[in-house]
Amino acid sequence: DVKVTQSSRYLVKRTGEKVFLECVQDMDHENMFWYRQDPGLGLRLIYFSYDVKMKEKGDIPEGYSVSREKKERFSLILESASTNQTSMYLCASSLLLLNSNQPQHFGDGTRLSIL
Amino acid sequence: KQEVTQIPAALSVPEGENLVLNCSFTDSAIYNLQWFRQDPGKGLTSLLLIQSSQREQTSGRLNASLDKSSGRSTLYIAASQPGDSATYLCAVPPRYGGSQGNLIFGKGTKLSVKP
Numbered sequence: 001d002v003k004v005t006q007s008s009r010y011l012v013k014r015t016g017e018k019v020f021l022e023c024v025q026d027m028d029h030e031n032m033f034w035y036r037q038d039p040g041l042g043l044r045l046i047y048f049s050y051d052v053k054m055k056e057k058g059d060i061p062e063g064y065s066v067s068r069e070k071k072e073r074f075s076l077i078l079e080s081a082s083t084n085q086t087s088m089y090l091c092a093s094s095l096l097l098l099n100s101n102q103p104q105h106f107g108d109g110t111r112l113s114i115l
Numbered sequence: 116k117q118e119v120t121q122i123p124a125a126l127s128v129p130e131g132e133n134l135v136l137n138c139s140f141t142d143s144a145i146y147n148l149q150w151f152r153q154d155p156g157k158g159l160t161s162l163l164l165i166q167s168s169q170r171e172q173t174s175g176r177l178n179a180s181l182d183k184s185s186g187r188s189t190l191y192i193a194a195s196q197p198g199d200s201a202t203y204l205c206a207v208p209p210r211y212g213g214s215q216g217n218l219i220f221g222k223g224t225k226l227s228v229k230p
Contacts, residue, residue, distance in 0.1 A: 042222040
């Protein structure tokens, strides 16, 4: 089975801090994704990556950056955390096929609170 | 731009009832549609993926159908159990030939199965 592991289930940080959320997958997937999930807004894509050192902006990239130095690891970075970034963050991975029919596999999420 | 809608937002049924969850999407040129389950405070679990060439997929008590021409999918749950209580989300890729596998999600239907 695919395993997507997010480093923290719960995280509390202060405004202005630089925050790192880590995600690791063990199935050699090319695609990795970061979403945030908020009540009433659903899941929204922040960034995704289809290869090492490659990244693409999703729908809401402002205030975030990402790093993909190794195929199995995809990091989400909040450069200067703000209270409106309090949310549930979900990482996912999938095999890369153009016009893909491959399912996405999700981690358990990180509930981040910015005080 | 692809939009995904799930109605109703919440549903409560007695145990043993058969039920149908609905998902509609605005752009019918999709490669696939995926159904997920999310338990409170947890990540998403992939239930079924229907490819555009298929009309339905089955897994145990779950059956998902896809009608691309009308922009609709349904998830049928037979003989519901309290353990089926969760939020069910559907998702599609942005459009035919679009980005590398990212998904557009509906906001989900929160299902409660009463003993």
